[in-house]
Amino acid sequence: MEGSFEITLQIVIAVLAGITAQVIGEYLRVPSIVFLLLFGIILGSDLLNVLHPQELGIGLEVLVALSVAIILFEGGLNLELRELGRVSGSLRNLVTIGTLITLIGGGMAAHWLAEFPWSISFLYASLVVVTGPTVIGPLLKQVRVDRQVATLLEGEGVLIDPVGAILAVVVLNTIVNTNSAPLDVVGGLLFRLGIGSVVGGVGGWLLGLFLKSADRLSEELKNLVVLAAMWGLFVLSQHLYSESGLMATVAAGIVVKASSLPEERLLKRFKGQLTVLCVSVLFILLAADLSIASVIALGWGSLLAVAALMFVVRPVSVFFCTINSDLNWRQKIFLSWIAPKGIVSASVASLFAILLTERGINGGDSIKALVFLTIIMTVFCQGLTAGWVASWLRITSSEAKGAVIVGGKELGRLVAGLFQEAGESVVLIDTDPEACKKAAAENIPVFQSSALDADVLTEAGIESMGTFIALTNNGEVNLVLAQRAKEEFQPPKVLAVFPQNNSASNNNKIKVNQAFIPELSTETWNKYIHDGEFQLEKIVLRKPQISLQQAHLQALIRSGELLPLIVKRDAKLQIVKAAEDWQPEDEIYCILHDPRSKLMKRLSGNNQPSRLALNKFSEVESIPISPKKTIPEGAN
Structure with a gap:
């Protein structure tokens, strides 16, 4: 009982430390792996001497294997196949x-600078060819770079994780079996893949x-079926x-993703939670097993x-892998800078250190220390x-x-025209043939389709756009469209026209900014524009009178x-938010x-030469500043 309690205690401490590191990283918006490494080293035998991963014995290898399988399956499940098609050439080159x-x-570098034998x-090098979704994923959530x-x-x-892990095994087998032929090495790698x-x-x-036909199974049970x-x-x-x-877990994740399961969101959430737990525990245990003295001894x-x-x-x-890319x-430069190593490097290095020691080959502890360094x-x-x-680099x-x-x-169409006038790209999406025809006549790129179709959004170029806005006449539909776009594509700015007291917007975790003003009747303003009962005005807010300008502006809006x-x-255009x-x-x-008719505008000489011509709105912009009161001389 005492032995089992010690193992239980080790696992519980690792879980507590790992989740604490994740929470701190989330709050500080710093990659959690930083704190996982710190906590693991601090709790290890060289410092606090609380965690002793070696007590898990062969169970540590089992835990590592099953956890890495979950991590890579979740990585394959999260790959956006449509987006991969745009960078397939560069991606293929990076992996090969x-x-x-x-x-x-x-x-x-390891031989000439670290003075390791060629074999070691x-x-x-085979252990550090990988980067790893366990580090890249959280990093990209915190640092929002462009989609490409x-x-x-x-x-x-x-994709490179299984390739790197298999490559490392092949290299290890070559070291152990010195009579291996080069063709056997290459063949072993390709055959495993x-x-x-x-x-x-x-x-x-x-x-x-099976999942598509298993209607009687609950969502929770389906998640466990996938895990099993x-x-x-x-x-x-x-x-x-x-x-x-x-490689099997990655391939399975990619194929399940391509199956377009109705429960995909719930499945991703479940697997994401498992991945966070696995990464947290593994990094704590593997870092705790690291000898600081062995790292220092590397020199x-x-x-x-x-x-x-x-x-x-x-x-x-x-450079060589992206030489013919766009x-x-x-x-x-950013791709060159970002290549952090993750759990696969750490776990395989730890296992190899044990195997090399068992085979009587020197360098096991040193290679583990260098990988962790x-x-x-x-x-x-x-x-x-x-x-x-x-x-x-301005690629956020x-x-x-x-x-x-x-x-x-x-x-x-008016908003689209304003973006075009400023030289920015814009795409319209609508199911109404008449509206699409008018947009095309105004030289606005348009898709006659539903914005619920992710393929349409991809073709419209949402990954490279700065703003997504839904402003149909149906506020409920607008909110759903915006939430779906934000969840799937994460554009920098997502807005929608919807009622202020919409319960769905308040309850949903995916928050969407309300566009323009709190209570907007798109039908009313569409009619004004259609009938020509409008003028485009430009207001520049000036610091001295900005408070008065805002007050007058709000009065006109109300x-x-x-x-x-x-x-x-x-120098950037942004859709106005309600707040x-x-x-x-x-x-x-x-x-x-x-409200004056077009005829009255012509008669009064106030006809706009262009539908998109902006007038200076002097009523708001030229509000005089109240003169400061002066105190007469001699007054107390």
Whole structure:
């Protein structure tokens, strides 16, 4: 009983420490792996001596294997196949050519700088060719870069993990069996990848068919069916050919994703929670098992080897793998900088250290220490600076311009025209043929389809747009469309026209900004625009009288005479939010309701030369500042 309690205590401490690290990382908006590594090292035998992972024995290997299977399956499940198609060439190169470059470059760095033997050097390099979804995923959630870069990093992290793990096993077998021929090495790698792909692909397809037809099963039970099936495929593939199971889990996740299950969101949520738990426990246990003395004993040469991997090998790999892509230099620099190592490197290195020691081969502890040094340096240096680098390179999603507008009636076309006039990309989506025809006549790109179709949104270019707004005449539909777009594509700005007291907007965790004003009748303003009873006005808020300007602006809005549409701030166009926080020097583009007929406008000489011509709205902009009261001389 005492032995079982000790193991239970170790697991509980690891869970508590891991979840605490996740919470702190979430609050501080810092990659949680930073705190997982710190907590693991602090709780390990070199410092507080609380955690002793070696007490788990072979159970640690089992825990690592099953947890990594969950992590990679979840990674495959989260891959957006439509987006991968846009970067497929670069992704293929990173997983193949990039792996080879990292293997050769990392091996040379470890041999010449860290002074490892050639065999151990290449074993180290095979362990660090991976990046890993456990680090990349949380990092990209906190550092919102443009979708093309994010998709490439996510795809590389998921697909290169099984490749790297299998490559490491092949290299290890070559070291142990010195008479292995080069063809055997390559054949072993390809055969493992092939077996895993077939088992995972077929198993994932059958699993998808079963889930679609299993109407009587509850959502919770379906999630557990997927978990059991995934582990079953992992073990089956491992049984057929050793170390092919990881590829099977990735392939199964990708195929299940492609099956378009109705329960996909719930499944992703469940697997995401399991992944967080697995990553938390594994990193704590593996970091606790690390000897600080062994890391220090590596010397300066090892630091230089890791630096060469980060600053030379990775940029060279990215350069050659993206040479014919449409990525710009800013995106390539960011890709070169971001390659943090994760749980696969740590777990496989820990297992290899044990295997090498058992076989009487020197270097097991050293290679584990060097891999963890690589993880620490890449996670701390790249993870903590990713946001700053992305902002400096101006590839954050907040820099994206343009808009996808759902609703092709008069108001939608007017907003689209204003974006076009400013030189920004814009796309309209509507199911009404007449509205689409009018948009096309105004040279506005338009899709006659439903915005609920993710393929349509992708084709409209939502991944590269800065704004998504739904402004059909149905507020409930607008809210649903905006929430779906935000959940699936995460545009920087998501807005919708919906009633202020909408219960769905208050209860849903996916918050959507209310566009324009709290209570907007799109039908009314569409009619004003259709009948020509409007003028486009521009208001510039000035610091001295901004309070008076805002008060007058709000009075006109409440009276129904004025509708602010767009604010130009820091040379960027933004859709006005209902709760907009106005700032000095804001340029506000508004519609002013002008009930005079077109004929009266012509007679009065107030006819606009262009539908999109902006007038200076002097009624608000030129509000005089009240003179300061002066105190007569001699008055007390």
